Amino acid sequence: MALLNVEQIRGGYGDVDILHGVSMTVDAGEIVVIIGPNGAGKSTAMKAVFGLVTVREGRIRYKDAPITNLRPDQVVRAGVCYVPQEHNVFPSLTVEENLEMGAFIRNDDYSKEMRTVYELFPALYEKRKQPAGALSGGQRQMVAMGRAMMLDPALILLDEPTAGLAPGIVDQMFENIKKINSLGVSILMVEQNAQQALALAHRGYVLTTGRNRHSDTGPNLLADRDVREMFLGG
Amino acid sequence: MTEFLQLTVYGIVLGSVISLGAIGLSLVYGILRFPHFAHGDLITLGAYLALVVVTALNAPVLVALPVGVAGTAAVAVAIDQVLYRRLRRVAPVILLIASVGVALILRSLIQIIWGPSNQVYEQGIQFPWRIMGVGIKPDHLIIVGGAAVLVVALHLFLQKTKTGKAMRAMSDNADLAQVTGIKVNNVIIWTWIIGGGLAAAAGIFLAMDTRLHPVMGWRLLLPVFAAAILGGIGRPYGAILGGLIIGLAQEYSTTVINPSYKPAVAFAIMVAMLVVRPTGLFAGKKA
Numbered sequence: 001m002a003l004l005n006v007e008q009i010r011g012g013y014g015d016v017d018i019l020h021g022v023s024m025t026v027d028a029g030e031i032v033v034i035i036g037p038n039g040a041g042k043s044t045a046m047k048a049v050f051g052l053v054t055v056r057e058g059r060i061r062y063k064d065a066p067i068t069n070l071r072p073d074q075v076v077r078a079g080v081c082y083v084p085q086e087h088n089v090f091p092s093l094t095v096e097e098n099l100e101m102g103a104f105i106r107n108d109d110y111s112k113e114m115r116t117v118y119e120l121f122p123a124l125y126e127k128r129k130q131p132a133g134a135l136s137g138g139q140r141q142m143v144a145m146g147r148a149m150m151l152d153p154a155l156i157l158l159d160e161p162t163a164g165l166a167p168g169i170v171d172q173m174f175e176n177i178k179k180i181n182s183l184g185v186s187i188l189m190v191e192q193n194a195q196q197a198l199a200l201a202h203r204g205y206v207l208t209t210g211r212n213r214h215s216d217t218g219p220n221l222l223a224d225r226d227v228r229e230m231f232l233g234g
Numbered sequence: 235m236t237e238f239l240q241l242t243v244y245g246i247v248l249g250s251v252i253s254l255g256a257i258g259l260s261l262v263y264g265i266l267r268f269p270h271f272a273h274g275d276l277i278t279l280g281a282y283l284a285l286v287v288v289t290a291l292n293a294p295v296l297v298a299l300p301v302g303v304a305g306t307a308a309v310a311v312a313i314d315q316v317l318y319r320r321l322r323r324v325a326p327v328i329l330l331i332a333s334v335g336v337a338l339i340l341r342s343l344i345q346i347i348w349g350p351s352n353q354v355y356e357q358g359i360q361f362p363w364r365i366m367g368v369g370i371k372p373d374h375l376i377i378v379g380g381a382a383v384l385v386v387a388l389h390l391f392l393q394k395t396k397t398g399k400a401m402r403a404m405s406d407n408a409d410l411a412q413v414t415g416i417k418v419n420n421v422i423i424w425t426w427i428i429g430g431g432l433a434a435a436a437g438i439f440l441a442m443d444t445r446l447h448p449v450m451g452w453r454l455l456l457p458v459f460a461a462a463i464l465g466g467i468g469r470p471y472g473a474i475l476g477g478l479i480i481g482l483a484q485e486y487s488t489t490v491i492n493p494s495y496k497p498a499v500a501f502a503i504m505v506a507m508l509v510v511r512p513t514g515l516f517a518g519k520k521a
Contacts, residue, residue, distance in 0.1 A: 073417065076415035104414060
């Protein structure tokens with residue numbers, strides 16, 4: 001049984017369909033990456049899982065329960081966390097308060113998760129009393145991922161976690177994703193740095209114009225001629 | 235010098251009242267992204283609800299204050315859940331216009347129920363204490379002290395409680411708050427409880443200092459807006475400072491111009507701020 005199962009979904013914003021039949025699965029413990037050209041519907045497919053896009057056909061199941069078209073806060077309660085691409089921290093809140101907001105739906109003690117986040121990202125512990133808006137781009141991305149970790153989720157959705165980061169920081173961010181995954185958290189991410197992302201991922205999906213084009217293991221996609229020509233510069 | 239100190243006292247009293255109104259206006263703007271034009275009439279409503287308690291029970295104003303605050307908060311929440319909630323998905327300008335409608339309805343209802351003439355909580359004159367020739371009435375201390383207590387309470391709420399932090403989070407980024415799992419509608423309800431409650435306190439304090447009248451809040455709306463914009467709209471802490479500046483400026487201006495132009499002073503400061511630094515002192519929200 002897959003952790004997340006997306007079956008032939010069609011949908012988009014308002015009345016316009018962007019997805020015309022996208023399917024994907026994420027198994028427990030996997031890193032799965034979605035790549036594709038601009039406008040292929042990568043982020044849209046991810047947002048559909050999180051209830052931010054109207055799904056008109058097909059279905060989405062998480063842990064074998066239907067989550068199609070649930071509200072975002074309901075998807076969070078089901079155990080899926082989402083890190084948007086931009087504006088993904090609360091800038092006037094401190095780092096610690098950002099993490100607390102990640103645990104908003106919890107009424108129990110979350111000090112264990114907070115320790116885990118600070119162990120993963122020691123830089124955040126030093127800056128925990130500073131407003132998140134004052135942090136560097138890489139550190140803000142850590143806050144955003146840390147906030148998602150506060151619910152101890154089984155699956156995290158990352159929308160272009162390395163967008164706008166300096167090349168050195170990009171490597172560090174992929175390392176962070178690997179570390180989070182090593183704690184047993186499955187990851188579904190959309191990524192522009194296709195080469196590095198596929199090298200890291202267990203499996204990948206290539207989307208074009210709102211449809212599945214390829215799906216294979218990370219190394220196989222990296223070796224695929226079609227994929228290389230499309231995204232990796234031959 | 236005495237005159238300057240006397241005007242400073244008046245300015246701080248007026249500034250406290252304006253601040254309480256401006257905090258609510260700023261909070262509502264931060265969360266719902268529209269300027270709430272009915273805020274002045276919530277101020278009026280609070281004053282009149284307290285009057286009901288004062289006349290019915292012959293109670294002192296400070297006993298009536300919690301009732302006026304709670305009643306106005308309840309009305310603010312009801313207006314939001316019945317009317318504004320249905321308009322959340324449309325452009326903010328629609329909400330703005332709806333709030334102008336609410337303002338007219340509230341004002342008219344107040345006039346129908348309590349009549350159009352001036353009223354007071356207590357008859358008679360309070361004799362001011364004379365300190366170095368400066369007159370300070372006991373009510374002045376109650377107003378400034380009461381406003382200070384409310385501001386400290388608001389600060390603790392925003393900084394220490396889960397709901398307060400969620401309110402700041404939502405003011406930062408409402409979309410992110412939603413995908414984080416924050417219950418957006420609960421935060422909105424709390425925003426109206428606080429905004430409406432503080433507006434009522436402003437109205438009751440204003441009525442203690444002057445008198446009750448159905449347009450008292452509407453007349454205060456311009457300085458309240460000026461204070462919120464001066465402090466950076468959406469920034470409650472800026473609104474406190476903005477309120478004090480506007481209050482002091484209005485009182486000081488009476489030494490050089492006719493006191494009836496006091497609201498014009500607030501307006502001039504607001505326009506000047508929008509020209510020089512549109513985001514306000516505390517870098518407020520973009521629309």
